[in-house]
Amino acid sequence: MSDRETIRQTLASAFSPCRLCPRACGAARNAAQGYCQQSSSVVYQHFIHCGEELIISPSFIINMMGCNLDCPACSERARWGMARHIWSGKGCVYGDKVASYLSGQSHVAAIEWIGGEPGIHLPFVLEASWAIRDRLNPALPVYLNTNGYYDASLLPFIISGLDGFVFDLKACHHCAPTLTGAADYWPVVTQNIVQGTEALADRAPQIVRHLIMPGHVECCTEPILRWLRAHVPEAWINLMTTFQNFNRCEGYPETLPRTEADCAIALARSLMFPRLMIDGVPEG
Numbered sequence: 001m002s003d004r005e006t007i008r009q010t011l012a013s014a015f016s017p018c019r020l021c022p023r024a025c026g027a028a029r030n031a032a033q034g035y036c037q038q039s040s041s042v043v044y045q046h047f048i049h050c051g052e053e054l055i056i057s058p059s060f061i062i063n064m065m066g067c068n069l070d071c072p073a074c075s076e077r078a079r080w081g082m083a084r085h086i087w088s089g090k091g092c093v094y095g096d097k098v099a100s101y102l103s104g105q106s107h108v109a110a111i112e113w114i115g116g117e118p119g120i121h122l123p124f125v126l127e128a129s130w131a132i133r134d135r136l137n138p139a140l141p142v143y144l145n146t147n148g149y150y151d152a153s154l155l156p157f158i159i160s161g162l163d164g165f166v167f168d169l170k171a172c173h174h175c176a177p178t179l180t181g182a183a184d185y186w187p188v189v190t191q192n193i194v195q196g197t198e199a200l201a202d203r204a205p206q207i208v209r210h211l212i213m214p215g216h217v218e219c220c221t222e223p224i225l226r227w228l229r230a231h232v233p234e235a236w237i238n239l240m241t242t243f244q245n246f247n248r249c250e251g252y253p254e255t256l257p258r259t260e261a262d263c264a265i266a267l268a269r270s271l272m273f274p275r276l277m278i279d280g281v282p283e284g
């Protein structure tokens, strides 16, 4: 049996009943929705995006429906009810189509699977990524842009088809239940960030984002920056000041106050990260 066939069979059993993420809610994903409100895998948007981190921009973005977290400021969740289903068929066929399209787009620097959360669609993402790798010449790095809330045992499968991570570290221990909806968010996601960035370090630049949340500089941004400096020294750290209150959440301003952005940027610079970006632009 080939490596891919072994991975296919292992992931098929982790998909239904579903144990792809720590919620392990056991949904029969071929027919029923889990906590993430997704059964089968649906692409609802794909396009060439010039607003990603400069080191991977422009990037071919593939948005997939559904997420296993509940972040109050999510910009995507409200769109899923009315979004067009661009693709809901086989991953390998979609991968062929992406490769065919990108072979005429020599300016594109990377491919990114984004959500929602693409980790909840790992069988589809890998089938499509394998097809892209087989067909696309010259190759492009393929990234999983993930919230990091996936089962740690999936890492060997993820790295079979992908070159890099764009992780998003959102909140610290005590604020995570409010800001992400997952009580075990911090231990799960920090472990996956350390292991994932190490596993793929020699394949492509690894990226960890942190979006500063208004009112959470002291409790979240400061400890997160210090943790990243100590535990993920080789990755690119992207400190983002671009919060927008898309969902008109009570208690949050429309945008991040400038004083909070300045305070977080000053701390990040003082920590002397070897690879630091502010809003996607490398420092120095």
Ligand code: SF4
Pocket (backbone or CB within 6 Å): 018, 019, 020, 021, 022, 023, 024, 025, 026, 027, 029, 033, 034, 035, 036, 037, 038, 068, 119, 120
């Ligand atoms: S990915 Fe979705 S269906 Fe699977 S365990 Fe997580 S929340 Fe449940």
